Amino acid sequence: QKEVEQDPGPLSVPEGAIVSLNCTYSNSAFQYFMWYRQYSRKGPELLMYTYSSGNKEDGRFTAQVDKSSKYISLFIRDSQPSDSATYLCAPGGTSYGKLTFGQGTILTVHP
Amino acid sequence: DSGVTQTPKHLITATGQRVTLRCSPRSGDLSVYWYQQSLDQGLQFLIHYYNGEERAKGNILERFSAQQFPDLHSELNLSSLELGDSALYFCASSSRGGDSTDTQYFGPGTRLTVL
Numbered sequence: 001q002k003e004v005e006q007d008p009g010p011l012s013v014p015e016g017a018i019v020s021l022n023c024t025y026s027n028s029a030f031q032y033f034m035w036y037r038q039y040s041r042k043g044p045e046l047l048m049y050t051y052s053s054g055n056k057e058d059g060r061f062t063a064q065v066d067k068s069s070k071y072i073s074l075f076i077r078d079s080q081p082s083d084s085a086t087y088l089c090a091p092g093g094t095s096y097g098k099l100t101f102g103q104g105t106i107l108t109v110h111p
Numbered sequence: 112d113s114g115v116t117q118t119p120k121h122l123i124t125a126t127g128q129r130v131t132l133r134c135s136p137r138s139g140d141l142s143v144y145w146y147q148q149s150l151d152q153g154l155q156f157l158i159h160y161y162n163g164e165e166r167a168k169g170n171i172l173e174r175f176s177a178q179q180f181p182d183l184h185s186e187l188n189l190s191s192l193e194l195g196d197s198a199l200y201f202c203a204s205s206s207r208g209g210d211s212t213d214t215q216y217f218g219p220g221t222r223l224t225v226l
Contacts, residue, residue, distance in 0.1 A: 031211060032211045036217075042219060042220075043113065043115075043201055043203075043217030043218050043219050043220055044154070044201070044217045045113065045216075045217065046214050046215070046216075049212075049214070051211060088153075088154060092211070093211060095167040096159060096161070096166045096167045096208055096209035096210070097142060097144055097159040097161075097166065097167055097205065097208070097209025097213065097215070098156045098159065098167050098169055098209075099156060099215065100156065101146075101153055101154040101155070101156075102153070103153045104153060104154070
Protein backbone atom coordinates (compact mmCIF):
# COMPACT_ATOMS: atom_id res chain seq x y z
CA GLN A 1 0.00 0.00 0.00
CA LYS A 2 1.30 3.45 -0.91
CA GLU A 3 1.78 5.97 1.89
CA VAL A 4 -0.34 8.50 0.01
CA GLU A 5 -3.28 7.54 -2.19
CA GLN A 6 -4.83 9.96 -4.63
CA ASP A 7 -7.44 9.31 -7.29
CA PRO A 8 -5.73 10.13 -10.59
CA GLY A 9 -9.00 11.04 -12.28
CA PRO A 10 -9.15 12.47 -14.85
CA LEU A 11 -11.74 14.92 -13.62
CA SER A 12 -13.62 17.12 -16.08
CA VAL A 13 -15.92 19.91 -14.87
CA PRO A 14 -17.65 22.95 -16.39
CA GLU A 15 -16.40 26.43 -15.66
CA GLY A 16 -17.79 27.75 -12.39
CA ALA A 17 -18.13 24.33 -10.74
CA ILE A 18 -16.88 23.49 -7.27
CA VAL A 19 -14.08 20.94 -7.46
CA SER A 20 -13.16 18.54 -4.68
CA LEU A 21 -9.78 16.80 -4.77
CA ASN A 22 -8.88 14.23 -2.14
CA CYS A 23 -6.02 12.18 -0.72
CA THR A 24 -5.71 9.62 2.02
CA TYR A 25 -2.50 8.75 3.80
CA SER A 26 -1.34 5.98 6.07
CA ASN A 27 1.70 7.42 7.88
CA SER A 28 0.74 9.09 11.17
CA ALA A 29 4.15 10.79 11.26
CA PHE A 30 3.16 13.29 8.58
CA GLN A 31 3.06 16.72 10.20
CA TYR A 32 2.21 19.13 7.42
CA PHE A 33 0.32 18.93 4.19
CA MET A 34 0.98 20.66 0.91
CA TRP A 35 -0.99 20.92 -2.31
CA TYR A 36 0.98 21.49 -5.49
CA ARG A 37 -0.32 22.35 -8.94
CA GLN A 38 1.53 21.16 -12.03
CA TYR A 39 0.78 22.48 -15.49
CA SER A 40 1.70 20.35 -18.46
CA ARG A 41 5.47 20.23 -19.06
CA LYS A 42 6.20 22.42 -16.02
CA GLY A 43 7.50 21.86 -12.52
CA PRO A 44 5.05 21.67 -9.60
CA GLU A 45 4.24 24.93 -7.81
CA LEU A 46 3.00 25.26 -4.24
CA LEU A 47 -0.68 26.15 -3.93
CA MET A 48 -1.62 25.64 -0.31
CA TYR A 49 -0.01 24.58 2.92
CA THR A 50 -1.60 23.40 6.16
CA TYR A 51 -0.01 22.27 9.38
CA SER A 52 -2.91 21.05 11.51
CA SER A 53 -6.36 19.60 11.21
CA GLY A 54 -8.99 22.02 10.02
CA ASN A 55 -9.55 24.35 7.10
CA LYS A 56 -7.35 26.94 5.46
CA GLU A 57 -8.71 29.30 2.83
CA ASP A 58 -6.84 31.28 0.17
CA GLY A 59 -9.03 33.00 -2.37
CA ARG A 60 -10.95 30.36 -4.32
CA PHE A 61 -8.98 27.53 -2.73
CA THR A 62 -9.68 25.77 0.58
CA ALA A 63 -7.44 23.07 2.01
CA GLN A 64 -8.87 20.72 4.60
CA VAL A 65 -7.05 18.22 6.79
CA ASP A 66 -8.58 15.59 9.04
CA LYS A 67 -5.71 13.90 10.86
CA SER A 68 -8.01 11.51 12.73
CA SER A 69 -9.16 9.91 9.48
CA LYS A 70 -5.92 10.69 7.59
CA TYR A 71 -7.83 12.52 4.89
CA ILE A 72 -6.75 15.61 2.93
CA SER A 73 -8.93 17.67 0.63
CA LEU A 74 -8.58 20.64 -1.69
CA PHE A 75 -11.67 22.54 -2.79
CA ILE A 76 -11.70 24.93 -5.72
CA ARG A 77 -14.64 27.32 -5.94
CA ASP A 78 -15.77 29.01 -9.16
CA SER A 79 -13.32 26.89 -11.17
CA GLN A 80 -11.74 28.49 -14.24
CA PRO A 81 -10.20 27.00 -17.40
CA SER A 82 -6.84 28.26 -16.10
CA ASP A 83 -7.23 25.81 -13.18
CA SER A 84 -6.81 22.92 -15.63
CA ALA A 85 -3.71 21.12 -14.35
CA THR A 86 -2.57 18.18 -12.29
CA TYR A 87 -3.05 18.62 -8.54
CA LEU A 88 -0.71 16.78 -6.20
CA CYS A 89 -1.11 16.35 -2.48
CA ALA A 90 2.19 16.15 -0.61
CA PRO A 91 2.39 15.41 3.08
CA GLY A 92 5.72 15.99 4.79
CA GLY A 93 7.54 15.97 8.10
CA THR A 94 8.96 12.46 8.32
CA SER A 95 12.46 13.74 7.55
CA TYR A 96 13.92 17.10 6.63
CA GLY A 97 12.35 18.40 3.46
CA LYS A 98 11.02 15.06 2.30
CA LEU A 99 7.62 15.36 0.65
CA THR A 100 5.67 12.24 -0.23
CA PHE A 101 3.56 13.00 -3.26
CA GLY A 102 0.27 11.46 -4.25
CA GLN A 103 -0.16 10.25 -7.81
CA GLY A 104 -1.83 13.52 -8.81
CA THR A 105 -5.35 14.24 -10.09
CA ILE A 106 -5.69 15.55 -13.64
CA LEU A 107 -8.31 18.30 -13.71
CA THR A 108 -9.85 19.86 -16.81
CA VAL A 109 -12.19 22.84 -16.51
CA HIS A 110 -14.01 23.44 -19.77
CA PRO A 111 -15.62 26.75 -20.74
CA ASP B 112 9.42 31.21 -13.35
CA SER B 113 10.50 29.76 -9.98
CA GLY B 114 14.11 30.96 -10.23
CA VAL B 115 15.44 27.38 -10.17
CA THR B 116 17.28 26.42 -13.33
CA GLN B 117 17.99 22.94 -14.61
CA THR B 118 20.15 21.80 -17.50
CA PRO B 119 19.81 20.17 -19.89
CA LYS B 120 16.08 20.30 -20.66
CA HIS B 121 16.18 17.05 -22.59
CA LEU B 122 18.65 14.20 -22.61
CA ILE B 123 18.57 11.11 -24.80
CA THR B 124 21.08 8.38 -24.13
CA ALA B 125 21.59 4.63 -24.34
CA THR B 126 21.40 1.90 -21.73
CA GLY B 127 24.57 1.48 -19.74
CA GLN B 128 25.60 5.09 -20.12
CA ARG B 129 26.19 7.74 -17.46
CA VAL B 130 24.69 11.23 -17.39
CA THR B 131 24.89 14.31 -15.17
CA LEU B 132 21.95 16.59 -14.48
CA ARG B 133 22.63 20.06 -13.16
CA CYS B 134 20.59 22.34 -10.92
CA SER B 135 21.09 25.94 -9.85
CA PRO B 136 18.91 26.92 -6.88
CA ARG B 137 17.20 30.25 -6.39
CA SER B 138 19.51 32.99 -5.26
CA GLY B 139 20.07 32.69 -1.52
CA ASP B 140 18.53 29.23 -1.14
CA LEU B 141 20.63 26.77 0.85
CA SER B 142 18.71 23.54 0.22
CA VAL B 143 18.44 21.51 -2.96
CA TYR B 144 16.14 18.54 -3.46
CA TRP B 145 15.99 16.02 -6.28
CA TYR B 146 12.80 14.24 -7.38
CA GLN B 147 12.03 11.69 -10.08
CA GLN B 148 8.66 11.75 -11.85
CA SER B 149 7.50 8.78 -13.90
CA LEU B 150 4.07 7.69 -15.08
CA ASP B 151 3.94 4.57 -12.93
CA GLN B 152 5.66 5.83 -9.75
CA GLY B 153 4.58 9.47 -9.73
CA LEU B 154 6.80 12.12 -8.14
CA GLN B 155 9.32 10.51 -5.79
CA PHE B 156 11.79 12.17 -3.45
CA LEU B 157 15.38 11.15 -4.11
CA ILE B 158 17.68 13.22 -1.92
CA HIS B 159 18.06 16.53 -0.06
CA TYR B 160 21.23 18.59 0.39
CA TYR B 161 21.56 21.51 2.75
CA ASN B 162 24.54 23.85 2.43
CA GLY B 163 26.70 21.13 0.92
CA GLU B 164 25.72 18.32 3.29
CA GLU B 165 23.36 15.44 2.61
CA ARG B 166 20.33 15.90 4.85
CA ALA B 167 17.80 13.25 3.85
CA LYS B 168 17.68 10.34 1.47
CA GLY B 169 14.67 8.80 -0.20
CA ASN B 170 14.24 6.14 -2.83
CA ILE B 171 17.53 6.80 -4.57
CA LEU B 172 19.17 3.88 -6.33
CA GLU B 173 22.81 3.02 -5.63
CA ARG B 174 23.56 3.76 -9.31
CA PHE B 175 22.53 7.36 -8.64
CA SER B 176 24.55 9.89 -6.68
CA ALA B 177 24.31 13.59 -6.01
CA GLN B 178 26.34 16.38 -4.54
CA GLN B 179 26.00 20.05 -3.72
CA PHE B 180 28.97 22.27 -4.42
CA PRO B 181 30.29 25.28 -2.45
CA ASP B 182 28.46 27.65 -4.80
CA LEU B 183 25.30 25.68 -3.86
CA HIS B 184 24.55 24.30 -7.30
CA SER B 185 23.89 20.58 -7.37
CA GLU B 186 24.47 17.70 -9.73
CA LEU B 187 22.66 14.38 -9.96
CA ASN B 188 24.73 11.61 -11.53
CA LEU B 189 22.96 8.61 -13.03
CA SER B 190 25.09 5.66 -14.12
CA SER B 191 24.58 2.23 -15.71
CA LEU B 192 21.34 3.59 -17.09
CA GLU B 193 18.39 1.29 -17.66
CA LEU B 194 15.24 1.77 -19.70
CA GLY B 195 13.29 2.23 -16.47
CA ASP B 196 15.32 5.30 -15.56
CA SER B 197 13.54 7.25 -18.28
CA ALA B 198 11.65 9.95 -16.41
CA LEU B 199 11.41 13.63 -15.60
CA TYR B 200 13.96 14.70 -13.00
CA PHE B 201 13.09 17.75 -10.96
CA CYS B 202 15.26 19.84 -8.75
CA ALA B 203 13.72 22.05 -6.08
CA SER B 204 15.28 24.55 -3.72
CA SER B 205 14.31 26.18 -0.45
CA SER B 206 15.79 28.91 1.68
CA ARG B 207 16.45 26.87 4.81
CA GLY B 208 16.98 23.26 5.87
CA GLY B 209 13.62 21.77 5.02
CA ASP B 210 11.57 22.47 8.14
CA SER B 211 7.78 22.56 7.99
CA THR B 212 7.48 26.14 6.73
CA ASP B 213 10.31 25.93 4.20
CA THR B 214 8.66 26.15 0.78
CA GLN B 215 10.20 24.12 -2.00
CA TYR B 216 10.37 25.82 -5.41
CA PHE B 217 10.64 23.46 -8.36
CA GLY B 218 12.66 23.88 -11.52
CA PRO B 219 11.35 23.07 -15.01
CA GLY B 220 12.83 19.56 -14.97
CA THR B 221 15.13 17.50 -17.17
CA ARG B 222 13.48 14.88 -19.34
CA LEU B 223 15.70 11.82 -19.58
CA THR B 224 15.07 9.22 -22.25
CA VAL B 225 17.08 6.00 -22.14
CA LEU B 226 16.98 3.99 -25.38
